[in-house]
Amino acid sequence: MNPRNDESAEVILWAMSVSSNDQNDQNDLGTGPAAATSVADVSATDGLAAVDGVPAADEEEAVEPSEERPMLRPLEAFPVDGPGGQKLLALYDPSGMAPAPVTLPPLGAAVIELCDGTRTRAEIVAEFTARYRRALTADALESLLKKLDDALLLDSTNFRLHCAKVFADFAKNPERAPRGAGIHYPLSVEELSQSLHTAFSPPNGPGLTEAKSEARTPRAILLPSVELKSGGPAYAWALKPLLEATEFPTLIVLFGCDHSAADPTLTFTKKHYQTPLGGLQTDEALVDQVIADATAVGSELGELVVRDEFHHRNEHSLELAVLWLRFILDERKRRGLHDIEPKVVPILSGSLHEFAAIAPQREHEVSGPRLLDDVIALLQNRVGQRQSDGARVLWLGLADLAHVGPRFGDPQAITDEDRDSLERRDRQTLKPVLMGDAQTFLAEIKRERDRRHVVGLGTIYSLLQAARPTGGVLRCYAQCAVSPNSFVSTVSVVFP
Numbered sequence: 001m002n003p004r005n006d007e008s009a010e011v012i013l014w015a016m017s018v019s020s021n022d023q024n025d026q027n028d029l030g031t032g033p034a035a036a037t038s039v040a041d042v043s044a045t046d047g048l049a050a051v052d053g054v055p056a057a058d059e060e061e062a063v064e065p066s067e068e069r070p071m072l073r074p075l076e077a078f079p080v081d082g083p084g085g086q087k088l089l090a091l092y093d094p095s096g097m098a099p100a101p102v103t104l105p106p107l108g109a110a111v112i113e114l115c116d117g118t119r120t121r122a123e124i125v126a127e128f129t130a131r132y133r134r135a136l137t138a139d140a141l142e143s144l145l146k147k148l149d150d151a152l153l154l155d156s157t158n159f160r161l162h163c164a165k166v167f168a169d170f171a172k173n174p175e176r177a178p179r180g181a182g183i184h185y186p187l188s189v190e191e192l193s194q195s196l197h198t199a200f201s202p203p204n205g206p207g208l209t210e211a212k213s214e215a216r217t218p219r220a221i222l223l224p225s226v227e228l229k230s231g232g233p234a235y236a237w238a239l240k241p242l243l244e245a246t247e248f249p250t251l252i253v254l255f256g257c258d259h260s261a262a263d264p265t266l267t268f269t270k271k272h273y274q275t276p277l278g279g280l281q282t283d284e285a286l287v288d289q290v291i292a293d294a295t296a297v298g299s300e301l302g303e304l305v306v307r308d309e310f311h312h313r314n315e316h317s318l319e320l321a322v323l324w325l326r327f328i329l330d331e332r333k334r335r336g337l338h339d340i341e342p343k344v345v346p347i348l349s350g351s352l353h354e355f356a357a358i359a360p361q362r363e364h365e366v367s368g369p370r371l372l373d374d375v376i377a378l379l380q381n382r383v384g385q386r387q388s389d390g391a392r393v394l395w396l397g398l399a400d401l402a403h404v405g406p407r408f409g410d411p412q413a414i415t416d417e418d419r420d421s422l423e424r425r426d427r428q429t430l431k432p433v434l435m436g437d438a439q440t441f442l443a444e445i446k447r448e449r450d451r452r453h454v455v456g457l458g459t460i461y462s463l464l465q466a467a468r469p470t471g472g473v474l475r476c477y478a479q480c481a482v483s484p485n486s487f488v489s490t491v492s493v494v495f496p
Contacts, residue, residue: 067156067157068120068121069117069118069119069120070115070117070119070121070124070145070154070156071115071116071117071154071155072091072112072115072116072148072153072154072155073093073098073152073153073154073155073159074094074095075091075092075093075094075153076091076092076093076094077089077090077091077092077109078090078092078406078407078408078409078483079406080103080483081484082103082105086105087106088103088104088105089103089104089105089106089108089109090102090103091103091104091112091153093152093153094259094260095259095260095311095314096179096313096314096315097152097159097162097163097166097314098151098152098153099151099152100151102147102148102151102153107132107134108144110128110131110132111124111128111136111141111144112144112148114127114128115145115154117155121138121141121142121145122138124136124141125137125138125141166310166313167310170310170313171310173271174270174271174272175271175272175273175274175279176269176271176272176273176274176312176313176319176346177274178273178274178275178276178319178323179313179314179316179319180316180319180320181275181276183316184227184228184316184319184320185227185228185229185320185323186228187276188276189276189277192276192277192323193277193327195228195229195232196228196232196323196324196327198232199228199232199233199235199236200233200236200240204233205232205233205236205237206233206236206237206240208243208331210335215241215244215245215246216245216246216496217242217245217246217247217248217249217392217394218241218242218245218394218494218495218496219393219394219395219467219469219495219496220394220395220396220397220463220467220469220472220494220495221238221239221241221242221394221395221396221397221492221493221494221495222238222397222398222399222433222460222463222472222491222492222493222495223235223238223239223320223321223324223396223397223398223399223492224398224399224400224478224490224491224492225256225257225316225317225320225398225399225400225456225490226400226480226488226490228320230480230482230488230490231478231480231490233476233478234475234476234478234490234491234492235320235324235492237475237476237492238475238476238492238493238494239324239328240475241494241496242328242394243328243331243332247339247392248329248332248337248339248340248342248392249342249392249393249394250340250342250343250391250392250393251283251286251342251343251344251345251383251386251391251392251393251394252280252325252342252343252344252345252393252394252395252396253344253345253347253379253383253393253394253395253396253466254318254321254322254344254345254346254347254396254397254398255347255348255349255395255396255397255398255399255459255462255463255466256315256317256318256321256346256347256348256349256397256398256399256459257315257317257348257349257351257398257399257455257456257458257459258308258311258315258348258349258350258351258458259315259351259455260308260311260314260315261308261311261348261349261350261351261458262308262350263304263350263367263371264349264350264351264352264354264355264367264368264369264371264372264458265304265305265350265371265372265375266305266347266348266349266350266372266375266376266379266462267305267306267307267308267309267311267312267347267348267350268287268290268291268305268306268309268345268346268347269282269287269306269309269312269346270282270284270287270288271312271346273318273319273322273344273346274322275319275322275323275326276323277323277326277327277330278326279322279326280322280325280326280341280342280343280344281341281343281344282343282344282345282346283343283344283345286343286345286382286383286386287345289382290305290375290378290379290382291305291306293378293381293382294374294375294378297374297378301371301374301375304371305375308348311348312346312348315348317398317399317459318346318348318398320398321396321398322344325342325344329341329342345379345383347379347462349372349458349459349461349462350371350372350458351455351457351458352368352369352372352442352445352457352458352461353450353453353454353455353457353458354366354367355367355368355369355446356442356445356446356449356450356454356457357449357450358449359449369442369461369465372458372461372462372465373465376462376465376466379466380466383466395463395466395467395469396463397459397460397462397463398456398459399455399456399457399459399460399463400455400456400488400489400490401426401429401452401454401456401488401489401490401491402422402425402426402452402453402454402487402488402489403452403453403454403455403486403487403488404418404422404452404453404486404487404489405482405483405485405486405487406483406485406486407482407483407486408453408486409453410486413484413485413486414485414486414487415485419479419487422452422479422487422489423477423479423489425452426452426477426489426491427477428444429441429444429445429454430474430477430491430493432444433460433464433472433491433493434471434472434473434474434493435470435472436464436467436468436469436470436471436472436495437464438460438461438464438465441460441461441464442457442461445457452489467495469495470495471495471496472493472494472495473493473494473495473496474491474492474493475492475493475494476490476491476492477489477490477491478490478491
């Protein structure tokens, strides 16, 4: 496993501890109180792996789950509470290729820790038995691997064939479909519209009272990227100035977080993002110009800015941005304002976590922000040309700050006192952000080795480097609970 923020080490240690020391608890096997103690019996009752939302495949249709040396794909792993307080391990695919999360009891978690691509099936069985002094039959292992492969969590032929079809379908479609509908926000247009209006409602929201549109268009805005139900008012506070601006921007550069990026760079697409409220057209000409400029610098850079375009398929933040922009445009139209339909430039920003978390003496081992800086310079040049031609430009980023608690690999639950301390640290971190100082912001996160797991680090850095804003105003700070005792801190900032 290769989950974000090195969660795998903590989780696997937990799984090994429970499976070694809690041998009399049959719930660890997922088989109930009357089950036998061996993993072999678990496979017979489908109790070793509880796959959420993935039906058991017919044995006659069984597909070889992986090659001879099974290997789990890069996944996020975190402990969750199951029925009756049983501790389970949840596996989640941040790339979005797997349709649903999978939960495993501790013994299942202990088995997959051995599925790293270096061991044959026979070696996994032998090592498991030696480590835990419990029987693991070949049939039990195969049953678990089959379930994982059906859930698309193994690096297998089955997974690669699935990816090939998904990538082909995505590549030929000029539009990026609203995949977050029904997941990150309501599917029904009526319910969705109500949720967006509610986000503006006092006392948590800024209100939707009509005011004379005399405000300037902001230079840049930083929004959260959490789900609508968690952070609706935080979005509303940041977007209120855009709602009341005299003129709406005609070009909006969107930065979202790429959770699956292998490199800290920017990934462009020419696809037009769609939402249930309608879509926005991507400025294809500008994207082509930036790609051409990158290629002129070097063929590798030109390939890098589009190599992972398919990441746009599953990342939700840019879809949320277009959704909110459509809502603001519709609300302005209802107020009698007639805006030129803006074009957008959707960009996913890679992670700077490795660079921020590694010890200073080892910085040479990982990629820093250089690639981001190189592409941002090219983007700034092309956007500047548009501004010279009369375009009104808005730089818009969607990112969250801290991710703390057991859900994100921290060993202990977050207390009220911890949350107070977290807010103090977050507000300290925001000082360079409000000044538009990307380098000091990165240095601040690096100084503490990214202890708060600032997942939006690369996105916020990119927004500040590209927009070069000053005088930011903090419109909202909030801590959103994502699971018991785990929180994501969000902010909304407007740069006039």
